[in-house]
Amino acid sequence: MTNMENKDFGFLNINSSMYKTRLSEKFLNRKQYKPANPRMVMSFIPGTVIDILVKKGQKVKKGEDLMILDAMKMQNKLKCTMDGTIKKINVNKGEKVSKGTFLLELK
Amino acid sequence: MALNKKIRELQEKRQKVFLGGGEQAIEKQKAMGKRTARERIKALLDKESFIEYDMFVEHDARDFDMDKKSLPSDGVIIGSGTIFGAPVAIFAQDFTVAGGSLGLMHSRKITKIMDHALKLRMPLIGINDSGGARIQEGVNSLAGYGEIFFRNTISSGVIPQISVILGPCAGGAVYSPALTDFVFVVDNISKMFITGPEVIKTVLGEEISMEDLGGARVHCEVTGNAHFFARSEEECFEQIKRLITFIPWNNSRKALAFEAGEPDSSYNPDKIVPEDPTLPYDVRDVIRSIVDKSDFFEIMELYAKNIVIGFGRMGGRTTGFVANQPLEMAGVLDVDSSDKAARFIRYCDAFNIPIITLVDLPGYLPGIDQEHAGVIRHGAKVLYAYSEATVPKLTVILRKAYGGGYIAMSSRHLRADFVFAWPTAEIAVMGPEGAANIIFRKEIMSSDDPEGMRKRKVEEFKAKFANPYVAAAKGYVDAVIEPKETRRFLLHAIEVSENKVVKMLDKKHGIPPF
Numbered sequence: 143m144t145n146m147e148n149k150d151f152g153f154l155n156i157n158s159s160m161y162k163t164r165l166s167e168k169f170l171n172r173k174q175y176k177p178a179n180p181r182m183v184m185s186f187i188p189g190t191v192i193d194i195l196v197k198k199g200q201k202v203k204k205g206e207d208l209m210i211l212d213a214m215k216m217q218n219k220l221k222c223t224m225d226g227t228i229k230k231i232n233v234n235k236g237e238k239v240s241k242g243t244f245l246l247e248l249k
Numbered sequence: 250m251a252l253n254k255k256i257r258e259l260q261e262k263r264q265k266v267f268l269g270g271g272e273q274a275i276e277k278q279k280a281m282g283k284r285t286a287r288e289r290i291k292a293l294l295d296k297e298s299f300i301e302y303d304m305f306v307e308h309d310a311r312d313f314d315m316d317k318k319s320l321p322s323d324g325v326i327i328g329s330g331t332i333f334g335a336p337v338a339i340f341a342q343d344f345t346v347a348g349g350s351l352g353l354m355h356s357r358k359i360t361k362i363m364d365h366a367l368k369l370r371m372p373l374i375g376i377n378d379s380g381g382a383r384i385q386e387g388v389n390s391l392a393g394y395g396e397i398f399f400r401n402t403i404s405s406g407v408i409p410q411i412s413v414i415l416g417p418c419a420g421g422a423v424y425s426p427a428l429t430d431f432v433f434v435v436d437n438i439s440k441m442f443i444t445g446p447e448v449i450k451t452v453l454g455e456e457i458s459m460e461d462l463g464g465a466r467v468h469c470e471v472t473g474n475a476h477f478f479a480r481s482e483e484e485c486f487e488q489i490k491r492l493i494t495f496i497p498w499n500n501s502r503k504a505l506a507f508e509a510g511e512p513d514s515s516y517n518p519d520k521i522v523p524e525d526p527t528l529p530y531d532v533r534d535v536i537r538s539i540v541d542k543s544d545f546f547e548i549m550e551l552y553a554k555n556i557v558i559g560f561g562r563m564g565g566r567t568t569g570f571v572a573n574q575p576l577e578m579a580g581v582l583d584v585d586s587s588d589k590a591a592r593f594i595r596y597c598d599a600f601n602i603p604i605i606t607l608v609d610l611p612g613y614l615p616g617i618d619q620e621h622a623g624v625i626r627h628g629a630k631v632l633y634a635y636s637e638a639t640v641p642k643l644t645v646i647l648r649k650a651y652g653g654g655y656i657a658m659s660s661r662h663l664r665a666d667f668v669f670a671w672p673t674a675e676i677a678v679m680g681p682e683g684a685a686n687i688i689f690r691k692e693i694m695s696s697d698d699p700e701g702m703r704k705r706k707v708e709e710f711k712a713k714f715a716n717p718y719v720a721a722a723k724g725y726v727d728a729v730i731e732p733k734e735t736r737r738f739l740l741h742a743i744e745v746s747e748n749k750v751v752k753m754l755d756k757k758h759g760i761p762p763f
Contacts, residue, residue: 143515143516143521143531143534144530144531144533144534144576146529146530146531149529149576151529154578154579154581156579156581156611156612156614156615156680156683157611157612157651157679157680157682157683157684158680158682158683158686159526159527159611159680159681159682159683160527161527161529161575161579161611162527162528162529163529163575163576163577163578163579163580164529164554164576164577164578165578166554166555166577166578168471168585169578169614172616172618173618175617175618175621188452188453188454188455189452189453214452238453238454240453240454240455
């Protein structure tokens with residue numbers, strides 16, 4: 143018989159009932175959801191920033207090209223997500239970025 | 250005398266081949282804690298049972314000075330033998346010969362033994378230990394892999410296919426194991442990935458060790474790509490041998506029957522499950538209280554532990570078990586546990602193994618990550634697999650069976666042949682707390698004492714619906730039984746299901762929610 147003493151029990155709420163149980167690593171380390179913010183341009187794939195086509199303070203329109211991200215042997219154009227102004231550029235030309243890197247901020 | 254000379258010539262040729270990549274390469278292999286390919290086969294199969302084929306095959310590549318290189322047996326050993334008397338076809342890649350790299354003749358040897366196994370309807374075991382494609386042989390290497398994957402696929406569900414990863418197995422090569430039924434890995438020896446640490450570092454700048462990327466533990470705990478974890482090659486071979494005793498030689502047979510035996514009396518089914526549905530216990534103890542000799546062989550023990558799968562025997566006959574595990578994540582269904590259970594159900598169905606399902610789950614795991622990971626599609630696999638399965642399906646509802654979880658876990662509605670419920674069963678649309686909150690929302694909100702009212706309403710709901718009798722009154726449950734009667738009822742159910750016949754609609758194949 144499995145000894146039920148000294149197990150690392152936590153509680154899991156399913157439909158308002160609290161279940162005493164062990165919680166998996168995967169559950170405990172699950173990613174917190176963040177809603178997409180059009181002001182924040184993120185890398186959608188890991189790669190290298192091979193060109194930055196805009197400058198800080200520049201006015202931009204939705205759909206305009208902002209950067210070229212080289213990834214998986216493809217040159218991906220990162221498009222502007224809204225009409226606005228470039229507030230901040232967080233990366234330099236030639237920089238390697240991972241997926242989800244905050245590349246550029248708009249206002 | 251002339252005959253003796255010829256025989257001696259053969260013996261000498263064999264001795265040369267047996268040395269594989271030479272003494273130095275063998276030493277290197279041993280230093281990594283690995284046996285040579287032929288030693289592995291010998292350790293796994295019944296003594297003296299192995300017959301080797303194609304020992305003298307050599308490549309005929311010409312480019313890049315390959316014509317000057319001799320690669321004994323072209324880096325892979327094939328043949329057949331027995332495990333506990335069961336016939337098996339086997340191939341083992343020889344890492345000491347050109348890193349076990351796969352060229353045209355190497356692949357032809359593998360496909361030869363695969364064709365042989367399929368034609369003769371015997372299980373196939375593949376021992377993988379290879380650096381990957383033999384680059385010098387170009388597209389012929391790729392062709393070789395493709396031919397192997399094709400055979401893995403057409404053999405699937407006809408003969409059991411077992412993959413053993415005893416070294417690197419990288420790039421396209423991983424897809425052969427992925428297409429087979431069971432994957433065995435060994436700590437610190439097995440490495441599986443599509444792109445290795447070096448490529449990842451170059452492309453993404455992310456650093457990770459081989460072990461953390463695709464080691465044995467990762468594939469057993471995180472990815473679910475492997476089914477059995479072992480600490481040594483010896484332990485791994487023992488696991489394979491044990492698995493072979495539970496499965497049939499092919500899909501037109503049943504697994505061999507063993508001598509039946511009563512469960513160990515220390516597993517008392519009346520005392521394992523707490524009455525309070527929110528308290529945990531180890532459902533494997535319930536399985537051990539039911540199966541012959543309390544002997545349960547768990548599969549994917551380290552992955553999605555909220556569902557337990559594995560083999561045991563009932564009256565000497567192999568039986569597959571699927572059980573919610575309240576000890577882990579309250580036994581919920583989620584993306585990983587659905588995937589794990591569904592694949593096992595389809596395995597049992599393909600190989601004529603009856604399925605016993607033990608139900609105790611609060612429902613599906615709520616969460617954004619779950620929804621976004623496709624819990625709808627993955628959860629649907631369980632419904633599909635149970636509905637499609639035509640082997641005997643026996644269900645025991647131990648405690649909670651709420652909502653969609655009740656339907657999914659081999660309910661009458663998915664054509665379970667027998668549904669038994671313990672008196673502790675609660676078959677309801679959801680747990681009493683959640684249900685009372687919804688049904689009696691107005692009464693609770695408008696009460697002077699909402700918390701007291703809520704408690705009373707929860708009790709009211711519990712008294713009325715948290716039991717097996719509402720479902721039994723509709724015939725969705727065939728019998729409400731005492732826990733200690735479970736084995737007797739299941740043995741009977743298995744016995745009378747022996748000749749079950751179900752004709753499915755004529756079709757090429759369904760489109761399961763993969």
